[in-house]
Amino acid sequence: MAGAGSEPFQASEHQHIRYNPLQDEWVLVSAHRMRRPWQGQLEPPVPENIPRHDPSNPLCPGATRANGEVNPLYESTFLFDNDFPALQPDAPSPGPSDHPLFRAEPARGVCKVLCFHPWSDITLPLMSVPEIRTVIDTWAKVAGDLGAEYPWVQIFENKGAMMGCSNPHPHCQVWASSFLPDVPRREDRNQREYLSRHGEPLLLAYGRQEAQRKERLVLANEDWLVLVPYWAVWPFQTLLLPRRHVLRLQDLQPGERDSLAAIMKQLLTKYDNLFETSFPYSMGWHGAPTGSLGEAEAGHWQLHAHYYPPLLRSATVRKFMVGYEMLAQAQRDLTPEQAAERLRQLPEDHFRQRQEKA
Ligand code: H2U
Ligand code: ZN
Numbered sequence: 001m002a003g004a005g006s007e008p009f010q011a012s013e014h015q016h017i018r019y020n021p022l023q024d025e026w027v028l029v030s031a032h033r034m035r036r037p038w039q040g041q042l043e044p045p046v047p048e049n050i051p052r053h054d055p056s057n058p059l060c061p062g063a064t065r066a067n068g069e070v071n072p073l074y075e076s077t078f079l080f081d082n083d084f085p086a087l088q089p090d091a092p093s094p095g096p097s098d099h100p101l102f103r104a105e106p107a108r109g110v111c112k113v114l115c116f117h118p119w120s121d122i123t124l125p126l127m128s129v130p131e132i133r134t135v136i137d138t139w140a141k142v143a144g145d146l147g148a149e150y151p152w153v154q155i156f157e158n159k160g161a162m163m164g165c166s167n168p169h170p171h172c173q174v175w176a177s178s179f180l181p182d183v184p185r186r187e188d189r190n191q192r193e194y195l196s197r198h199g200e201p202l203l204l205a206y207g208r209q210e211a212q213r214k215e216r217l218v219l220a221n222e223d224w225l226v227l228v229p230y231w232a233v234w235p236f237q238t239l240l241l242p243r244r245h246v247l248r249l250q251d252l253q254p255g256e257r258d259s260l261a262a263i264m265k266q267l268l269t270k271y272d273n274l275f276e277t278s279f280p281y282s283m284g285w286h287g288a289p290t291g292s293l294g295e296a297e298a299g300h301w302q303l304h305a306h307y308y309p310p311l312l313r314s315a316t317v318r319k320f321m322v323g324y325e326m327l328a329q330a331q332r333d334l335t336p337e338q339a340a341e342r343l344r345q346l347p348e349d350h351f352r353q354r355q356e357k358a
Contacts, residue, residue: 020231059169085111109177116170125268132261144250147290150176160280195300203302241304248287277315
């Protein structure tokens with residue numbers, strides 16, 4: 001077979017496929033592609049002149065939202081019902097299907113928006129650790145409150161216009177649903193199978209391995225690990241997970257919430273420093289199902305957050321998941337080990353604050 005020479009295998013030189021045991025997917029790693037010519041270059045960040053307060057921005061304190069409600073003059077976090085919800089609590093059911101190829105099921109739920117801070121010109125990495133801790137407490141509270149009724153509460157943040165975020169004001173969304181969505185459904189099955197086969201939760205075993213191997217580790221503190229997963233798809237994708245076995249956000253102890261706020265600030269500062277830009281991403285939390293599904297045995301679950309950032313080479317050159325990714329499977333250019341090494345090397349003071357001092 002052509003190309004199957006006697007050279008020893010090197011992940012950074014030789015393409016190969018890697019398995020994601022959490023989501024039962026493969027990724028094609030072809031790091032040698034990073035050598036191909038490219039036009040993107042490291043440009044200085046475009047100054048974003050976002051006003052701190054804009055009375056016409058519906059997410060700001062005191063502003064009027066689409067439904068006519070006036071926001072309170074909030075001083076920390078602010079949680080409200082999304083005025084354009086994708087899920088509502090009482091939609092009629094679609095009724096029985098008349099053919100196996102045309103299946104529908106009822107879907108109920110609620111959608112909320114959580115503002116992180118009263119200012120529009122701030123982002124999580126520029127917020128203080130106590131301010132981030134307040135966001136974490138609000139996440140835990142809403143996950144618990146909506147989890148009392150719904151089997152899945154998805155907390156997610158779309159950051160940056162590149163990720164389809166329509167509003168610069170720092171915020172995330174919370175969608176609670178009466179059904180278990182696809183990704184958590186696969187994670188549930190794979191974690192359950194792993195525990196029954198190996199006697200230990202998948203992500204607990206995985207975190208311990210990465211803490212020992214260190215080559216994909218980006219950050220660690222007494223309670224938390226941040227790593228570029230062995231099977232990462234996005235160039236600088238990371239996984240944030242507790243060292244201890246924790247099922248859900250609402251189970252985190254006060255000390256673990258403080259150390260989570262600290263490690264999030266470190267990670268997101270590194271992200272911004274990578275290309276000296278406000279780093280775009282989609283992130284979200286996954287924990288054990290709740291509601292009616294929360295009564296079942298959930299010991300196979302381990303709480304974690306995924307960060308999926310699209311940038312590849314610079315603030316202006318992103319990875320597109322098109323062509324081969326849409327039709328075959330995910331492919332990445334630099335190895336997860338190379339991505340982790342770059343993130344490790346980055347300073348933990350924010351470039352904006354360095355610029356202000358200079
Ligand atoms: P995104 O930019 O991440 O989509 O978040 C903005 C959300 O805020 C979006 O889901 C909601 C939108 O529906 N929103 C309101 O609920 N009320 C408004 O008056 C404007 C925006
Ligand atoms: Zn997950």
